[in-house]
Amino acid sequence: MPVRPASGPRPPGRVVAAVAVFLALACLPLAQPPAFFESFLYLVFLWVALATSWTILSGYSGYFSFGHGAFFGVGVYTTATLVTAGEMPFLATLPLAGLASLLLGVGIGAVVFRVRRLRGELFALLTLAITFVLATIALNTPIDGGPGVFLSGVSMPRLYATPASTLYLMALLVAALALAIAWQLQYSRVGRALFAIADDEDVAEVMGVPTFSYKLRAIGISAGLAGVAGGMHALFVTYVTVSETFSITVPLYVVLMSVMGGMRRWYGPALGAIVVTALTYAFVGGEWALAGRALIGLTLILVILFLPQGFAGSIGAWRARWQPRAARSGAQLTPHGLSPSEAPATAQAEAAVARPSILSLNPPAAAASSSGALHAAEAPFLRCEAIHMAFKGVKALDGVSLEVHSGEILGLVGPNGSGKSTLVNVISGLLQPTAGQVLLDGEDLALLPAHRAARAGIARTYQIPRPFARLSVLENVALPAMFGGLQLAPAAALERAREALDFVGLLDRAADLPATLNLHQRKFLELARALAIRPRVVLLDEVLAGLTPAEIDSAIAMVRSIRDAGTTILFIEHNMRAVLALTDRLVVLNQGRVIAHGRPADVVREPQVIEAYLGTAAC
């Protein structure tokens, strides 16, 4: 099931409950429990903090890291060094431990996140390698040098009467901090952005998410929290060695705990940490040591096999089953009282024309126009000038120049491989051209990241729909509303998303995952996302491909209603019936070059067009 949507302020009852739980736990030492319980809970909280901090980067953004041992280790050695060699008070070292790890994380991110191919397993291996590199540095420099660092003479701060209670309270604070940040992030714009990045980073960028900056934030927060936890743990273990600090244990355990608990929910890793730590302690008796370890392994296998989304995912699914559908989505039935899949396609198209509320939020200049034919004569506001794009020497675009006038539908056609999708990728900022300019109202977007293009008002759809698979339909549409041209707050973005979904007839599917939609509905979901961005130009990339004739009629009606409300459209399509029915002007590409442009009826009669394309692909 999708995660809970961003919805502005947290319910006050839950905040009060969380604070009450925290205060109750913080007061536990006053009851003077045996020191072991505090010591045990210390380790629980330590792992809660580490696993939660890991999930902020890896669970939320999907960048699977094996480098948490490095961030933890930097925290350990920062504190160990400062309290011994620097004779600094222990508590004063903790922010510095966090800062050192944060800087390391941001430094790694600043390099790695710029390289598109360093995703997935390559990122995991690279972070693991960094752990080994840091261990080598610590081992071969005065940071450690080999004999380890002993903290026996370091005075323990007196937050409570006993050291065990003091360490317990510190661990509780660090865990609470990590959970609070994870909680806040999950329901914030940043959290939305990270989840989108996890599902499809390129699409997130095109929807307006500044992915580089958000990933840096995630790795910085994640590393910083791990560093603080490491600094605290240095005092707990007293004797710090490289082999134990930078061992594979930390990354392995945090991954295990997060997978077990559920990586995409703020409380999931905490559940995993509690269960794994409790299991670890459940079988420490000398007689049961081996059997206990085997049982822990078996439990983990069973959880991974039967609860693939972890405990938290299962809890979420269970809650969703018991929650009324309308309450989940905040959705309303369509005016027809039918779902889009049930309603006749033509009826949906008519409904779309009759529901222009979403378009009312389009830019005033565009919305003021009402007829495409009128715009053809106006000055172009999107202009591609001499665009060249080459892939390893193969020319995909060879000096393409075209103009899009405000409020028109410009058709872009051409045979397969002619460069249409490449041009769309260049205009939307996903690809940076080898040469040339993409001018929107005079501003060159060609070399800017894709999210800047989105914020400037360029929206696009994909030939093969690319929804964020683990976000609900509603969240899929809310995301561009948050990060596109409108930059709406989460609550307002949800409202706009509902309007967009209502416009395309998908409101009653708002709470569902995209995987449950048919192709027709996914194409309309793409449209809704494009509209939510408050587009000045929508690039529709073969939006009709794969649809039935009835569905094509509905889509044509939909596109026309969007244009009639004042949105400019670049319509890339093979279906010439639709092209001729919709477009005001037509540009034909062949082998990366513009071979014809003008009024559609004129263009389709040009010999070179017929030769290159229409002769074999006419409807």
Next chain:
Amino acid sequence: MSMFSIAVRGIRFIALACAVLAGGAALAATSGAPVRVGGTLALTGPLAPTGLIHKLVGEIYLEQVNRRDGFLGRPVEWVLLDDQSKADLARSLYERLVTVDRVDLLIGPYATGGILSAMAVAERHGKLLVHNTLGIPKLAKYERQIPVYSIGVVPEQTLPATLFDALAANGKTPKTVAFVTSKFPSVHFMSVGARETAKKRGITEALWLEFEFGTRDFGPIAARIREANADFLWVGSIGLEGNQLLEALKKLDYAPKNPFFLYPSPGPLAQSPDGANALSMTLFEDHAPFTNTPQAAEFARVYRERAAKAGITYLDADMQAAVAYAAWQTLEAAVTATGSLDDARLAQWLRANRVDTLLGKLRFDGPGNYGDDLQKIKQVQSGRWITVWPREFAPPGARMNLQ
């Protein structure tokens, strides 16, 4: 009531009282509350192979001590927990032993990291901690910790001195020495000390090479050793590193002269064909004169039986088995001598008296409660570890084989 009947009743009452008292005393001797000794061992995780030896020895000792009426006439019970080779877990488990299980006495875990964690807990609760494998004496700061691992106060100086003395006494003072060492903490500081000692003795250093703990590919290191071709090779290794290095050297068709391995896995090195004449340090081996006492002989015999049953390949009771046993002996000696389970009294007694153990007479009155350095040099001969230096600890007829 006549005086006679009163006297009879009085006698009956006294007899009954005596019977009750006698019965009660007998009951206390057979079913008294056990003395609970708590400790952890690495029963799982990377240190488990050695941890299991300590467990085996502890079980042997408990059987023996309980046949001897236990501690103070009460049976001894061992509350043993698995610290999974993790120092942080060891710390929590010692907290549990003290504050939840409320054991009477503590005995240390295996390995330096775990011992230091346990020591911090013991210090907070004022408990006595008898431990047996703390490899870096200068880290022992707590006054009620008792180190049975009798390597002296500055083993990084005394062990190399013993070693070079042994070579000199056999007419093989090296002119050149090659040092390769793991950066494992308790190993590295010993190697640094050995380097200093060699320098002071005017031995030329042909090679100094450090490698990280966990290194598996010893090819490049082996090539450097062959290139140095020193008269003596110091290998600061722990566990199987020594075997792995020898295998790498064999691939280069090079047999080092007089190799010394600091903390090898005893079985694999002794039983390897490449390990012949390898040197190492020891505190006890399964041969005379260590096994001359009935208790030591019995221990060695029982250990061999139990080790075979437990699937341990090297059946001789070696240093690890002996230090584990000596820790229990030390605890028993203090309890018996003081007639008490009071931690302060036990620690005070131990710091003031010597204790007879398998390792020899131990004292705990030096810096960090360390006493004499009882380390000796042993060598692989015919697939077994044989103590070869000092000569009085070598079995009859044994000689040190050097190139």
